[in-house]
Amino acid sequence: MRTAIVTGANTGIGLPTAQALAAQGLRVVLATRSRDKGLAAAEAIRSAVPGADVEQRTLDLADLASVHSFAEDVGTVDVLVNNAGVGMIAPQTTRDGFELQFGVNHLGHYALTGLLLPVLLKSQGARVVTVASDAHKSGRLDFDDLPLNKGYAKMSSYGRSKLCNMLFAAELDRRARRAGLDLVSVATHPGATATDIFKMGRLQWVAGLLLKSPEKGALSSIHAATSPSVRGGEYIGPKLQRLTPSAAARSQELATRLWDVSEQLTGVRYEQIAER
Incomplete structure (x- = not known):
């Protein structure tokens, strides 16, 4: 049985992504990050998918010590x-002093992926999907x-x-290919989705009326994680199409410097x- 790890799997597009993979x-x-919310999500998935093999584990991407602790106990993973x-x-x-959006969205995942890389490389056809x-x-x-x-500024x-997510996903794929490793790295764009990010104050009204459901927003992640047609380095959109990243996201110079930093x-x- 192949194993997938989904970060932030208790809410937003993470929950339907995890449920679809279990199905x-x-x-x-x-x-x-929240054990209680994670356990509730696991129970919800088991109710929706009889026989689903799901497990909650605590991970705080805003704390590198938590990232290390999580990775130390992972024995197998095929899809991250x-x-x-x-x-x-x-x-x-973050707990380590980094600006929070940069620290959680990029640095936490950079560290997690690197710490799990030896385990990922034991898998045939390992995949890393980064939601950009x-x-x-x-x-x-x-x-x-x-x-x-x-x-x-928030936005x-x-x-x-x-942008860091995009650069990381592309650089991981380039380095894996240069090393001749059986690892595919892709980035995805879920589209404008009604997740917790938008459910704040006046934006909650907009989210309810104009944005797609988390289930629809999860489709690009599910496709990227499971479809045999996916190729490394792709940027997959909400209609499962291949999108073109910005010029900055395609910059080898930026990607290399970000990786080093x-x-x-x-x-x-x-x-x-x-x-x-």
């Missing part, structure tokens, strides 16, 4: 869905101001984190695909 016969690990994220929040930092967004097209990376001391910070900030080195 397809995968063993699914729900990596959730980097789904969890925060967005449009007031200025905050077309919001990446508004993202800008200033490596001299990663804390955003020059000015913080621009979110766009930056999604991420390694320095997290202390996680991808030894199997390191460029020496």
